Amino acid sequence: MQKILVATGGGDCPGLNAVIRGLVKAAKRHGGWEVWGSKEAFNGLLGEPTDLVKLTPKKVAGIHVRGGTIIKTTNKGNPVAYPVKQDDGSIKLVDRGPEMIKKLKDMGFSAVVNIGGDGSQRISQHLYELGCPIIGVPKTIDNDLASTDYTFGFSTAVQIATDCFDKLVTTAESHHRVIIMEVMGRDAGWIALHTAIAGGAEICLIPEIPYDIRKIKQRIDKRYRKGKGFMNIVIAEGAKPLGGETFGRQATDAGDPHLKLGGICNNLRYQLEEMGCVPQIRTTVLGHIQRGGTPVAFDRILATSMGVKAFDLVNEGAFGRMVAYQNNEFVSVPLEDVTATNKNVTEDHALIHTARSIGISFGD
Numbered sequence: 037m038q039k040i041l042v043a044t045g046g047g048d049c050p051g052l053n054a055v056i057r058g059l060v061k062a063a064k065r066h067g068g069w070e071v072w073g074s075k076e077a078f079n080g081l082l083g084e085p086t087d088l089v090k091l092t093p094k095k096v097a098g099i100h101v102r103g104g105t106i107i108k109t110t111n112k113g114n115p116v117a118y119p120v121k122q123d124d125g126s127i128k129l130v131d132r133g134p135e136m137i138k139k140l141k142d143m144g145f146s147a148v149v150n151i152g153g154d155g156s157q158r159i160s161q162h163l164y165e166l167g168c169p170i171i172g173v174p175k176t177i178d179n180d181l182a183s184t185d186y187t188f189g190f191s192t193a194v195q196i197a198t199d200c201f202d203k204l205v206t207t208a209e210s211h212h213r214v215i216i217m218e219v220m221g222r223d224a225g226w227i228a229l230h231t232a233i234a235g236g237a238e239i240c241l242i243p244e245i246p247y248d249i250r251k252i253k254q255r256i257d258k259r260y261r262k263g264k265g266f267m268n269i270v271i272a273e274g275a276k277p278l279g280g281e282t283f284g285r286q287a288t289d290a291g292d293p294h295l296k297l298g299g300i301c302n303n304l305r306y307q308l309e310e311m312g313c314v315p316q317i318r319t320t321v322l323g324h325i326q327r328g329g330t331p332v333a334f335d336r337i338l339a340t341s342m343g344v345k346a347f348d349l350v351n352e353g354a355f356g357r358m359v360a361y362q363n364n365e366f367v368s369v370p371l372e373d374v375t376a377t378n379k380n381v382t383e384d385h386a387l388i389h390t391a392r393s394i395g396i397s398f399g400d
């Protein structure tokens with residue numbers, strides 16, 4: 037019996053459990069393979085004692101409808117830059133890659149499936165270069181991973197954001213207010229763009245198109261020109277004003293390299309108020325609501341198929357590759373291609389044309 041180790045790393049995302057179930061079921065039906073999960077990304081493997089769980093078909097039955105990940109996750113467990121507490125209390129980042137690969141061999145694992153976003157797939161590539169037989173499965177609600185048309189979790193996030201947007205429209209209309217709703221999207225504005233079109237926003241602010249606050253003010257003034265109106269704005273957490281910076285602060289947790297975003301909608305509100313914006317402005321930060329709960333049907337299907345494809349790649353011995361969804365097909369791409377660049381919204385994208393054609397302003 038050969039053994040596969042599966043891990044989920046980085047932020048959670050609706051559909052992770054469906055990938056695990058797809059992988060386990062495909063391995064069981066094929067025969068000759070068993071699947072183990074490493075708890076909290078690779079921390080379960082690296083820890084002493086190890087924290088691994090055997091994933092049987094019974095254990096994964098019905099989990100495709102559940103959000104989160106049954107094997108847990110972390111953004112503080114990069115094996116190649118692992119946070120280790122020193123005697124003086126300081127934290128040093130240590131490369132535990134070679135140790136991890138030896139441990140995998142000693143424990144009889146012949147393949148690893150790493151489900152995660154850009155950071156996790158950079159780790160996959162690094163481990164592959166060290167000789168690890170690894171396959172990547174793309175994950176992020178932001179949908180900004182290169183080489184795949186969609187990542188699971190994204191459609192669920194857009195649906196949640198759109199449902200919230202619809203609710204904010206009725207309250208904005210009742211009070212003649214401007215309501216600014218902030219969605220996730222660290223570097224890419226895909227969630228904001230899709231939600232703005234689905235919900236019918238007047239203004240959509242995304243990281244790829246720096247906004248001019250004067251243009252936003254003019255648009256609000258125009259909307260209220262004939263007296264009472266209302267307006268709903270969507271802003272991505274990573275949106276930037278012209279010549280400005282991303283609004284966030286460095287993570288305080290050792291081993292988490294990310295800037296923590298969230299709250300730019302309040303900055304925008306206060307600036308507009310200072311500029312003399314007449315209507316009342318309110319803000320809502322959706323935050324992690326977008327990552328929680330049940331995945332929508334499309335994400336369950338995408339995630340299940342990606343789990344099955346990951347098993348196919350393991351079985352073929354096609355390591356150093358990431359599962360991808362391209363033109364309605366499940367394919368694989370070299371990990372190094374994935375990690376070289378991100379997939380951002382570009383001015384020539386069809387949805388930017390759609391949005392501009394129906395009058396959505398990007399504040400530019």
Ligand code: F6P
Pocket residue numbers: 047111153176177178220221222273296297327
């Ligand atoms: O990358 C996905 C994402 O949801 C980003 O949109 C967001 O900035 C980040 O994760 C939040 O991460 P955390 O849960 O670590 O705060």
